[in-house]
Amino acid sequence: MVSDEELQRYFDGELSEAEARSVEAQLTDIDRARLKALEEMRALLNAALDGEAAEVDVWSGVEAKLKEERAEATRRWRERRRGGRRSLGLGLKSMAGFAAAMAAAFFVIVQPWPGGSRNDCSIETLETEGAIAAIFNDDDDNAPTVIWSEETEEEEN
């Protein structure tokens, strides 16, 4: 009969291969029955927890909390803006204005007409609460050009 500690380590796979073989060689019928009892307990515990987990909805609470946080962030942003925070306030009536600004910048930087410079640049956009940024990066390691467009009060109404 192996010791309690050895049996536990054997059951948990914490013995080296040589140690495990040595324990296996010493296992008595009682030890094997104890291993079966341990396996049964493990299976029961997993089944019980899995069964309980299947009946609980965790995600809807997370979604509600995230929605609440987003609403709070929007409220704070609006308060800041109404408080006279300096902003670029481009006052674009619609996304068409923003697209036009991007297109103009694209033509200035890329110059896709015959004979012009063919310097390429990548354009990324970043959307935040109430504003959109267009980031232009050229191939010449220059500082990126960023154009911000913010929503205006009229647009919300």
Added chain:
Amino acid sequence: MQRYQRRIFAVALGMVHDPDEARDVCQEAFLKVYRNLDRFEGGARFFTWLYRIVVNVAIDHLRKKRGEQVAFDDTQAQAAAEEGGVAPIRLGLDPQRALADKELRQRILKALTALSPDHRAVLILREVEGLSYQEMADELGCAIGTVMSRLFHARRKMQKMLERST
């Protein structure tokens, strides 16, 4: 993240026992994950990262409870602490039945509740999540010897309590 919900809830429930508290632990963990997604290093498995956050939140929760001196009911567990290891007796309970039978699940969870938070934590980390002794020692901030001792006593007490309830 929804696909991890059941697995994560099982871990949290096993550690804090109370279903409402387990749901709170999961929700706090999911929110932490959501807010810190940019810190996730793609090399690590996402579940491993999520799992570590859940375990840490659950451990903090247990520590807070202990700090508030919300004593756990260890009476039954103490009574079950007799000499000798796990008995060579199977309980004859069917795990498939435990999955569907709420009453049987409650009996198993009641036995789990009666364990101390330390014993419950090692039992869940080992039996449900399959952590090694070293990983458990790292998670719980204790020595491997302590992990082994807690696991040994947790299993023995659990078996005794389940025996009594059958």
